[in-house]
Amino acid sequence: MILFPAIDLKDGSCVRLLKGEMDKATVFNTSPADQARLFKDAGCEWLHVVDLNGAFAGKPVNAEAVEQILAVMGPDVPVQLGGGIRDRATIDLWLEKGIRRVILGTVALRHPELVIDACKAHPGRIAVGIDARDGMVAVEGWAETSEMTAVDLALKFEDAGVAAIIYTDIDRDGALQGPNVEATAALAARLTTPVIASGGVASIDDLKVLKARQDTGIVGVISGRALYDGRIDLAEALAVLKG
Template identity: 85%
Template sequence: MGPMILFPAIDLKDGACVRLLKGEMDKATVFNTSPADQARAFKDAGCEWLHVVDLNGAFAGKPVNADAVEAILAVTGADMPVQLGGGIRDRATIDMWLEKGVQRVILGTVALRHPELVKDACKAHPGRVAVGIDARDGMVAVEGWAETSEMTAIDLAMKFEDAGVAAIIYTDIDRDGVLSGPNVDATAALAEKISTPVIVSGGVSSLDDLKACKAKADTGIVGVISGRAVYDGRIDLGEALKVMKD
């Protein structure tokens, strides 16, 4: 298999870069008050892509940190494409972000509630729509993880098999922000069952975690998202990018 992409994550809350613990908004650690500076640092380190989440937006159901996102886009330009999720729940918002220069939008809650919107957006914007599937014990969680649905992650992913989704971003919520290692087996099991490429998220905390994901590349895992570990130095970006490219 070819190289895997490392997506450093910028999670936006009230205009700053933060990390949450298991998705709890009141358990936020601020890592950088300037998201644009953080994006520039990732770009200078050689990262190929950037993963951005509007956390307030995920809860509000509409964009909240738009100024911060635009500041990031001004820095990343064409050199480091951005994928953005959080509060993108209608076609107008999808179109707006793609026009502003976001390379790929991530649809989460709306994928469960209105799968037709995802399919229509994929037709209109080939290769630029990803689906974010956040799971707790294998069941899909929505509305900023505030509620858990009755659908399994695999059943939801199967709904979009022929839609032209660019990637499925699979997050194991119980591992998010706790540095316990990603749920590689669950992610690989999902990746094997679908033809859509899968990106791992949640709990990635060491080079060993990246290697474990890389070892499952043949299942269809194409990338890994890491936030907290990249900020606090547990993962050295230079080393990580080498591991992913080899």
């Protein structure tokens, strides 16, 4: 199972939100590139980056910070990026710049055909981010909750060639209350597409519980706040998930 350390970008800094609220942001590093270097030096195999401002604006906002992260990571550590990527031109641009995998969220609900076309053009390089509140998909930087369930949205892309579904339980995100393992495992079990768990990871025990459900199709886990505040030791986490 792969650990994806998270760098969430707001106003050029590395932050974590509480349950997706932009006004509840804690700044952990004013240099996202330095933070990326720390993760790389620790032996991380992937990096998860979100342009939070972009998610609300509907277009990339923290592009400079993303490019600095890419320069640090180089070709050795792949980066997946989400937030404000809502048209084909932006998808193509980021993939050309060196992003290994683009995450499509709001547009997956609004314009699923774009996801399908992007998967055909860029095999293995498109992920779908499904963020749910009480099981219902939330979009526009989590500001709006739709009337579609997370499972129904994921099933739309079963045959599209999506590299992964990144499933976030919004009410757990940044709250350090543990991931919603049952909902994540239930989603993964319904799909052939690999699932990456996100939201609420607070301890090594949380990682062990997720790894124990790997057979459902959970292939990775994203962690942010718990890594930043020391609740999870990065070296130990990497060892547990590889073990």
